[in-house]
Amino acid sequence: MDATALYKFQSGLYVVSAATADDYGACVINTGLQLTSTPLQVMVAVNKQNHTQGVIEKAGHFALCPITEEADMLYIGRFGFRTSTNFAKFDGIERRETILGDPFTPTASACVLACEVVQTLDVGTHMVFVGEVKDAENLSDAKPMTYAYYHGTLKGKTPPKASSYVAE
Ligand SMILES: Cc1cc2nc3c(=O)[nH]c(=O)nc-3n(C[C@H](O)[C@H](O)[C@H](O)COP(=O)(O)O)c2cc1C
Numbered sequence: 582m583d584a585t586a587l588y589k590f591q592s593g594l595y596v597v598s599a600a601t602a603d604d605y606g607a608c609v610i611n612t613g614l615q616l617t618s619t620p621l622q623v624m625v626a627v628n629k630q631n632h633t634q635g636v637i638e639k640a641g642h643f644a645l646c647p648i649t650e651e652a653d654m655l656y657i658g659r660f661g662f663r664t665s666t667n668f669a670k671f672d673g674i675e676r677r678e679t680i681l682g683d684p685f686t687p688t689a690s691a692c693v694l695a696c697e698v699v700q701t702l703d704v705g706t707h708m709v710f711v712g713e714v715k716d717a718e719n720l721s722d723a724k725p726m727t728y729a730y731y732h733g734t735l736k737g738k739t740p741p742k743a744s745s746y747v748a749e
Pocket residue numbers: 594606607608609610611612626627628629630631632633634657660661662663664665666707731737738739740742743744745
């Protein structure tokens with residue numbers, strides 16, 4: 582089997598984030614997807630080893646922002662290659678909160694969705710969270726970044742915790 586066949590699947594890049602009373606997490610994912618419009622539902626798949634996964638599970642809600650092409654590799658590195666367990670991901674960057682209390686940055690974010698978890702599915706390495714959108718706001722007219730742009734223009738790599746990782 583040639584798992585690189587899956588490279589032909591298109592997706593965008595997102596920051597998913599959540600907070601409880603005493604903890605928060607935020608990470609890059611390429612697994613954001615709109616599921617339905619009535620009710621408005623989206624899904625995210627988050628690796629169980631990512632700090633953000635446990636925070637979403639405890640909080641029962643999350644924020645989801647499509648990353649725009651304004652983001653550089655430092656921005657991707659902040660949210661996608663470092664962990665919230667030992668790095669304050671919103672330090673030095675504008676930080677706001679959704680109506681559900683989850684942190685997000687309007688910097689290089691096309692929009693923000695405030696989502697309440699309505700279903701959780703254990704798919705092995707990752708947890709799938711289905712979120713009902715409780716609030717949505719456009720933040721920028723800049724182009725949302727595609728995974729193809731990330732690989733082709735930013736020359737970015739896919740880390741092992743991403744759903745789309747293929748071992749070399
Ligand atoms: C391009 C890219 C795509 C990624 N896609 C996913 C994904 O779909 N799901 C996931 O759980 N992690 C994904 N990751 C990995 C997490 O962003 C990364 O493990 C992060 O450091 C976790 O941070 P945390 O420990 O603070 O949650 C991706 C990272 C990058 C750079």
